[in-house]
Amino acid sequence: MPRPGFVLDVDRSTPPTLFWRGEGFSLERLPADRSRIIYPPEPLKGLDHLDHHIRNALLNPIDMEPLPALLKPGMRLTIAFDDVSLSLPKMRRPDNRQRIVEAVLDMAAEAGVDDVHIIAALGLHRRMHEYEMRHVLGDRVVDAFMPRGQLYNHDAEDHENLTVVGETDHGEVLEINKRAAESDLIVYANVNQVAMDGGWKSLVTGLASYRCLSHHHNPESLRNTKSLMDRHHSALHHSIWRMGKVLRDSGPAVFQVETTINTEAFPSPFEFLAKREWEWTAKDRALFLGTSKALNKMPNTTKRKLFHNIEAPYRTTSVQAGYTESVHEITLQNVHEQHLVEVEGQTDILTMGIPFISPYNPESIMNPILVMCMGLGYLFNMYRGKPLVRAGGVVIMTHPTYEDFHPVHHPSYIDFFDEVLADTTDPAEMSTKWEKKYAEDDWYRHLYRTSYAYHGVHPFYAWYWGAHGQQHAGRVIIVGGHAPAVRRLGFTPASTMSDALEIASDVVGRNPTISHLHVPGVLVADVK
């Protein structure tokens, strides 16, 4: 029986705590008697015979007819699937999406459906490489569909292949992929790693245009998203759900297949990462020391390659299919079962280690903007109820924050860092002053459509992701970060955790209370 999440009050006997530092780690000692470490629940047990569970979900869906009953000869069937932003790290093959898509295709073939398109629902993310498609969908699907042009990446800038489905009662225009919108049925294949994902978000962001996304991917929405992991208190999700209603009422039928995975993210050489430090064995300590020393000697490119090559041995904890909203409620219950940790009250300081990866740099570089996004966007938002840190408190992250960008994946990020952040770090101001220029830049558009670049506006979205955290925190400190880059982000650099705590005392006094969000794995603090 996996143990639930746990809040450890730090005392003098507590061993140093693991912090991610990009492509490395450090052990930090937190002040005794006023610090607490929030550990995630242990990985839930996975389902055996997953293919059977998937088939069962397709045949026994929630609030919809079984999939075979929806499949008719001559119909237009579109299968959309989550892109490489999920899962992190990537799932060991076969990926859940492959299992789902293969099961759906088998049923479609049995029903005589031959007009099938498969679309990577990547929104404004970079396009998937063929080898990534093969990893996610398997060779059989790729070989059968890609050569015939029936397996491809969504293109949010291909205006001839976008269509307006309708408008919400808030004036939000739902504009999505034309093929999907004009299909008789869309089947969505999802892997759900955190509560933010899934539901209507899968389709109305993954297959949307910039115009459509800009209704909710903006500073106003993100500042009122409290939190990203709690859709009932998220302006972003409220907007998306309104669009989902438009899709339900005016668009094609949607058959949503959602899977939840546990938190077994690292294979054996990195097992120590998921353990609680006081339970480390001699082998774990040796592995930590050996790994840390080896990483310290490697160039960043080698370290990145090492980490991005990791294939996670996740286990799938649930599969549900059918009507999107009904399916997603069950998905959320399963996600929460894996992630929720009850925590009593807020503290003055929140500490977090920033890992090598975020949803926007698979096989890429965690550039400074993504450090901000990961810290204030994702990890800060790992709460339900109230943030772990009080309003006006201090967030301390650990990351090298090197001024390093992937020139192919993140061209507009480079300019955003040089031009926009040099001017302002305020999401609202940059939205008004700079966003349009980047969103409509012909070169970025060209690279998004034909190369492997994130859309020109994407660094703005990454920045807006942290808007709530940015507004909430009195100061943000990065330990071990490249000082000029940290300052460009509007944060304060510190050499050591002790220095960071000293700097933080200007804001929160001499004896602040501290919460440390233990990463990995993944947890959502249910703050009472």
Add this chain to the structure above:
Amino acid sequence: MKALRIDRNVGKFGAARIVSAVSPGGAAKLGPLEHRTINDPAPPSGGGWQQVHTRLAGICGSDLALLDGHASAYFENWVSFPFVPGHEVVGELESGERVILEPVLGHAARGLTLPFEGASPADGDDHTHLATTSVNGIEPGIQTGFCCSTGGGWAPWFWAHESQLHRINGTASEFPDERAVLVEPFAGGIHAALMAAPVANRADDPVVAVIGAGTMGLAAIAGLRRYVPNVRIVAGARYEHQRRLAAAFGADCVAEGSDLDRAVRREVGCHLIGDPDEPILSSGAHVTVDAVGSAASIADAIRITRPGGRIVLLGMPANVTIDLTGLWHREIEMRGAYTYGTEKLADGTTTSTFKLAIDTVTALEAEMLVSATYSLDDHVDAIAHAASAGRRGATKTCFEMRGS
């Protein structure tokens, strides 16, 4: 008198070239420059010559190239050895008046008819007079500081012709020597800036890129801002203090040197093509002023200048190897910007570049650019400082001879 002098010594020029490759400015120790007692230069024949007592004399990039043995052999016949360098000079006449030197040894100084009425020393389209011994005995030399007859600014005093002198109005507190010594380099920068005008004025939203923000780059930026005001200026500077000054002098956008291509792209909204580390812009700046003059900076200028645009070569390039395919393919015009002279402004009026430079350094209170001064005795340190000015947070290094 005791002065800094350069003799024709092939061995020392060679040694300087080797030493400078490993130690910027190190050639001052082993190179052709010597601090030694020299014979006082004889007064040139003909009228109009004045003895000028040096107060401050700047160290210019072309001086450093010469000392490092990197100057082009092109100038072999345009200088006369041995000579006292120093062409950025503010000095004092016997009368006590302070003067700024316009160093070109032009027609008037050589007793020749001016190419046109009111011509400045550098005007004209025939350089015979600069490469031959003049009727009044002045030996070849493009400027004071490269001519054995007149002496130069890196000495307590030298000879200058009346046509080369600009008297300073105001006291030293009203118009400091540190400001006056910058007039000559600023005239060079403004001259280059004005070369952008014909191309920029044909464009709707002209963009001028400036590569480098040492003294010359900053002068070009200031000149563009004042005299070609409709342009957007994008400057690339290697060092933080240079970027700060570039913005203060009027650049609309300032980037690190290596990021200039991206900054220009953002400004004009074009594509970057090819190798992300050294991309070529599909369009680019209407005009690029290259204030560095190295092979790399010229190659950069070709990459970031739009087809049909103009490159103004302000930094002295010497002997460089460049792939000119881009220049050919993009039909870019490359123009040298050597010194200054008589300028025609947008409103059709003419004036001398030195007049514009005096106005500009006054408006900017440009004396802030003088970072360090040294005595002639400390010339090795002075040259080393000037050679690593950017890295050391400096801009202009000068020899100080006030009170000596």
